[in-house]
Structure formats: C-alpha cells, structure tokens
Amino acid sequence: MRKGDTQEIRRLNRRAILAHLRQGPLTRADLSRLTGLAKSAVSRLVDELLQEGLLEEGAFTSPPVGRPGTLLHLRPGARFALGAELGVEGTVLLALDWRGEVLWAKEWSHPREAGPRERLERLLQEVLPHVPGPLGLGFTLPGVVVEDRLLLAPNLGWKNLDLRPLLSHFPLPTALENDAKASALSEVFFHGEANLAYLVLSTGLGIGVVSDSRILRGAGGAAGELGHWLGQGHKPCACGRVGCLETELGLGALLEHYRSLGGKAGDLEALLQQAKQGEALALEAIHHLGEALGRFLANLAVAYDPARVVIGGKAAEFFPYLEQSLRQSLAAHAFLEAHRSLPVQPSLYGHLAPAVGGASLFLVRFFELGGLWAESPRRNGGRYEEVAFGDRRGLGA
Structure with a gap:
C-alpha cells in the first residue's frame, strides 16, 4: 500500500x-x-x-x-456555507446548510456604478458576524470567471479584475464563480442530472450547461455566455456590440416592452405584481417574452440536448405567467420530437439561486472529502471543480 x-x-x-x-x-x-x-x-x-x-x-x-x-x-444545520450573488443592482447573501436548506438570507441594493471594492467591503461587514462557523463563502458574478479573476462582466462594467487582493481580507475561505455555472452546480448536487441547462435570466442572460455530469467551461471560461450570441436586433449591448441576444430576451427588455404598450409599472417587481393582479398589459408583455424564450430553448436544445432546463434568476418568479406561451413556442419550433416536451421548470430557490450556487461550491467539496474538511489541509487541497459528478469515485456515482 x-x-x-x-x-x-x-x-x-x-x-x-x-x-x-x-x-x-x-x-x-x-x-x-x-x-x-x-x-x-x-x-x-x-x-x-x-x-x-x-x-x-x-x-x-x-x-x-x-x-x-x-x-x-x-443532522440539520450541522455544516453550512455562505453564498453571495454580486448582481447588477444588488447583493444577496445567505447561509445554506448541507441538506440544501436556506437558513437565512439578506439582500441590499447599491448604485450600478458601485465598484468591486465598495461592494466587497459591504459584503465583508455583513459576513463578519457569522464567522467562525461557515465552511466558506462562495460568491457569484454575472460574467466570465476563471479562478479568482473576472475577465469580463459587461452588465457590471467590470473587466480584467484580479479579486485576490480584495478577497484576502475575508476571514474564511472564498471561491468565485459565474452565476449560471454555480447555479447549475447546485442543481446537479441537490437534485441530480447528467445533462442539464440552467438559464439565469435577469438583467442579462447566461447559461450553465452540465454535459455528461460535468460543467462546460470552454477554453477561456466563456462557455454559456449565450446572452451575447449575435442576433438580428439593432440595440446596443452593455458589452459594446450591437444586437446581442440579451438585449431582446433580458428582463430589462421585458420592462421596456411593457412600457411601450402603455404600462405604468416602474420596475420588475411592480410589473410582477401587476401580472399577479391580472393586468392585461403585463400579461401581454410576459406572454411575448415567453414566446421568445420558447424559440431560444428550441435552439438551446439543438446545441446542448439537455434532459432538463431550469430557469433561475428573477425570471423564476415570472415563470407561472411565462410557462404557457414558452411551452407552446418550444413545441412549435422544436427540432426533434423529444424536444417538444423538454422539461422546463423554475428554480426552487427563485432569485436566490445564484447565491445558493455560491454556497454549493463549498458544500460539494465538503461531501467530496467525506466530511474530513480540516483533518489534513494538504490532502484537502484543490478546487471544487475537480469534483466529477458522474465518475466512479465522484459525487452522484
């Protein structure tokens, strides 16, 4: 031996x-x-x-x-991790136990122009009262992430950021990941699936794809940035190009279309409330988005052939009003017969899903190590993405 x-x-x-x-x-x-x-x-x-x-x-x-x-x-709550989403308009921080239960969650808004230092300093102040205790803090960003570097986050206006100096002030282990990829990881970990597409639809549009039990990353970490597929539109995108898909499919486009119909809601939350009350203009705008999403999912099914699609981000809360037109459009535009009935469902965690994904980065690793988290730091080294969900030794075997 x-x-x-x-x-x-x-x-x-x-x-x-x-x-x-x-x-x-x-x-x-x-x-x-x-x-x-x-x-x-x-x-x-x-x-x-x-x-x-x-x-x-x-x-x-x-x-x-x-x-x-x-x-x-x-044992409920025996081990837990913190997860945070640094979104375009606000931050979500939560604690997730190893059974997938959200123990608590907190949200706060900030100006769009707030930079990474300002946001991480506020996050640090919110985290400090909960340390020690968590396995670590995983946080997600809407952009291309490679290890501790953010290569590009168009909707935040951030580019080529090395976050290690800012993360060094946190009194617990940290991990950084793209919001859609982290959400897909948590979906696989808690619910299991060898082939899955996780769609984060909020200000932008991103996809986390699990193929044969592994998250697709690509050569430069940009796999899944389908919101920046170039279409036929003429709207400028935050990335600097014109006609990116998320200018037509993002929830910002939903609000813009609603207002063009004469709607009065000032933000997405107000629009959602109008839909719940049955307002005709709100339902018409959401129906239009559902048709567009159905066509998008028909293309997504051809590209990746997932067994299931999960919709997260703020769009998960709109799903009851999107579902009918989305399914009709998907069935009408599907390439394969099987794609006509492709399972599509909202995330159980709703808009908390990216932060849940952040916490999952550490929970996945904890189970991979058999709970021997601190017994031997040398043997416990390595990043969470080394976990292979579908191999004979990894989780989900």
Whole structure:
C-alpha cells in the first residue's frame, strides 16, 4: 500500500455513507448493504460521524425480517456555507446548510456604478458576524470567471479584475464563480442530472450547461455566455456590440416592452405584481417574452440536448405567467420530437439561486472529502471543480 491509502479509503467510505444518507434516513444495516462495507466498518465510521455532530439517531425500526435498527439522519444545520450573488443592482447573501436548506438570507441594493471594492467591503461587514462557523463563502458574478479573476462582466462594467487582493481580507475561505455555472452546480448536487441547462435570466442572460455530469467551461471560461450570441436586433449591448441576444430576451427588455404598450409599472417587481393582479398589459408583455424564450430553448436544445432546463434568476418568479406561451413556442419550433416536451421548470430557490450556487461550491467539496474538511489541509487541497459528478469515485456515482 502507498502511504496515505488507508486515509484515502476512509475518506471514500465516509463519502459513500454520507451520499446514501443524503437520499433519506437509513439504518447501519441498510448502509452496509448499500455500500458493500462490512457492518463493523460501517459502525466504526458512523460512530465517527455521530461524534463529529454530522449525524443524529432517530426512530427505532422493527422490520418484518432481520434485526431491529435505529435510523440515522443527516443532522440539520450541522455544516453550512455562505453564498453571495454580486448582481447588477444588488447583493444577496445567505447561509445554506448541507441538506440544501436556506437558513437565512439578506439582500441590499447599491448604485450600478458601485465598484468591486465598495461592494466587497459591504459584503465583508455583513459576513463578519457569522464567522467562525461557515465552511466558506462562495460568491457569484454575472460574467466570465476563471479562478479568482473576472475577465469580463459587461452588465457590471467590470473587466480584467484580479479579486485576490480584495478577497484576502475575508476571514474564511472564498471561491468565485459565474452565476449560471454555480447555479447549475447546485442543481446537479441537490437534485441530480447528467445533462442539464440552467438559464439565469435577469438583467442579462447566461447559461450553465452540465454535459455528461460535468460543467462546460470552454477554453477561456466563456462557455454559456449565450446572452451575447449575435442576433438580428439593432440595440446596443452593455458589452459594446450591437444586437446581442440579451438585449431582446433580458428582463430589462421585458420592462421596456411593457412600457411601450402603455404600462405604468416602474420596475420588475411592480410589473410582477401587476401580472399577479391580472393586468392585461403585463400579461401581454410576459406572454411575448415567453414566446421568445420558447424559440431560444428550441435552439438551446439543438446545441446542448439537455434532459432538463431550469430557469433561475428573477425570471423564476415570472415563470407561472411565462410557462404557457414558452411551452407552446418550444413545441412549435422544436427540432426533434423529444424536444417538444423538454422539461422546463423554475428554480426552487427563485432569485436566490445564484447565491445558493455560491454556497454549493463549498458544500460539494465538503461531501467530496467525506466530511474530513480540516483533518489534513494538504490532502484537502484543490478546487471544487475537480469534483466529477458522474465518475466512479465522484459525487452522484
């Protein structure tokens, strides 16, 4: 055996036990059967996890066949991470536990011209009261992200930023990711899917694509920036070009179209309230956006052939009013028959989804390490994207 193999096996076995318990309560005998581990090994590892406060014992079972057992559960809130979205018009900060429950959330607005230093200083002040405790802080941005560098975020007006000097002031580990890619990661982690497209639609339009259980990044990290596909439009885009798709599909375009019809709502929240009250102009504008999204998803299905599409960002809250026209348009323009009924659903986390994705960067890594987060920093090194959800050793195997 190589040095360290015993510890690696222990980590993999703990990870297997935690992965099965994420699906629901199980007894020690259940875990032995599902993992193929000896009952003595399962008992030893379960005792470790109980002592660490990761598991708790629940109801006593009396199966018709076999010995009685005690159900084991993931302990709610035993481990959690912070996630933040640095959006165009505001910031969202939340805590997410390892079962996917949002423990608390806070939002605040800021001027569009506020720069990265100003925004991160405010975020730091909001984070400090919650440290120590979280595994880390993952935050997302609407742009092209490579490690700790933001290459381009047109709607923020930021370009070629090295954020490491600003992140060095945070008293906990940090990770940075594109909002759509992080949202896709969290969707796969908590709900599972080998082929998924996650659409973040708010001020801009971005896609996180999971193909064969891996997030697509591309050579320069720009995979999924479909909002900047060039179309036939003539509107200037924040990126400096003319006719980018998000000038027609973004929620800013929705509000602009609504006002052109004579609507009086001053912002998207007011427009949503008008739709809830059944205002004809609001419903007409949203119906128009749904038709355009249906055509977009028909193209997306040809490009990536996902098994499921999730819509996040502010658009998730508009989904009940978008759905009918979106599905009709998708069915009318689908390339394959299977694409006519492509499952499309809103994110369960609504506009909190990008911040949830940020927190997931650390929760994914925690499970990948079998909960041995701080036992050996050298062995626990590496970035979260090293996790392969679909391989024989990674999460979701």
